[in-house]
Amino acid sequence: MDKVKRLVTLIAFLTIGMMAFASVPTHHRVTVDHTYTLTNTVLAPGTYKVVIEGDRATISKKDQTVLSDLQVETAPQKFRRNAFVSRTNGDKTELVAIEVGGTHYKVLVK
Secondary structure, eight states, rough: HHHHHHHHHHHHHHHHHHHHHHHHOEEEEEOSSSSEEOSSOOOOOOOEEEEEETTEEEEEETTEEEEEEEEEOOOOOSSOOEEEEEEEEEEEEEEEEEEEEESSEEEEEO
């Protein structure tokens, strides 16, 4: 009985530890070379920080949050470098997604 208690306790601690590790945010830097238009925001050229926590992401520049609560997809293979997926709408270039280099993360901008 004592061995069963120890095993159950060990499994509980491992489960809690894995859940805590899964929610640790990761920080990435991306450099935007072109001006992108979003619904209410213009993403000007410059270096931005992308923070990914679970399936959500935030994009900020210095201490100002530019975009928040963005959806994150996980690709089967790592992206080799940062890439910006965009579409042209008239004379504006709209940002659709950011593929974060060196990771499996694709941040969807809607």
